[in-house]
């Protein structure tokens with residue numbers, strides 16, 4: 001890749017085009033791939049889905065009803081936006097809901113506006129899918145009354161576009177550090193470039209793409225609501241030394257001020273949780289998460 005092709009990267013990532021390093025062939029250990037459980041959205045069964053979420057905390061969703069053309073257009077639009085020169089993106093997106101952040105080594109995330117309504121449409125459809133999945137899991141958990149009704153209603157939603165740029169030096173490096181999501185549920189449209197890895201049974205495993213499907217993982221709030229029955233799976237993303245990976249991530253959060261009650265945690269709200277995460281990041285440099293609220 002010529003150096004000018006890196007113009008869409010933050011300056012710190014440029015000047016690497018000419019270096020062909022030993023890492024070119026993939027310096028990181030090759031992890032075994034895992035076949036995630038596949039769930040058919042048209043045939044949701046509470047007990048079967050519950051079992052998958054107890055064992056894995058993550059699955060592939062097929063027949064989800066979000067038109068492939070919508071996902072493809074949003075992926076194309078994300079790629080176009082993300083490929084604009086870095087300085088132009090900084091000017092254009094400054095102060096907008098579109099954010100461009102450097103917190104992770106190789107991810108850059110314009111999100112929200114500027115996709116000509118595609119992001120909003122995709123977000124609305126993802127939200128409907130997430131709600132149905134939540135209802136199915138609530139059924140399996142036997143959540144009733146107020147506890148069930150209020151967990152998803154008015155839930156916060158966030159759509160994030162991630163780019164894991166190609167770099168010949170990427171081998172062995174992470175595009176996103178290991179973490180759990182703070183959400184109830186996360187839906188990821190990961191296209192056809194792999195890179196996601198999950199911690200399962202004490203080992204890191206690579207998740208291969210399954211074009212047309214959505215990756216669904218449970219977040220910390222779902223783990224808490226389920227009294228730790230469901231897993232908020234730890235995951236990370238390998239930086240790409242092949243094709244660039246673009247992912248579109250939809251997060252559903254509980255209403256900020258609704259008390260979350262669980263036999264495993266003292267009562268807290270999602271607002272409390274977020275504040276604690278920020279406090280920990282400042283104080284200790286990483287998210288401690290649910291352990292801060294464990295009884």
Ligand SMILES: O=C(O)CCC(=O)C(=O)O
Pocket residue numbers: 160162176181188190196235237247249
């Ligand atoms: O890009 C991905 O596939 C996953 C991103 C992710 O884990 C996150 O945004 O929390």
Ligand SMILES: [Fe+2]
Pocket residue numbers: 179180181235
């Ligand atoms: Fe995540």
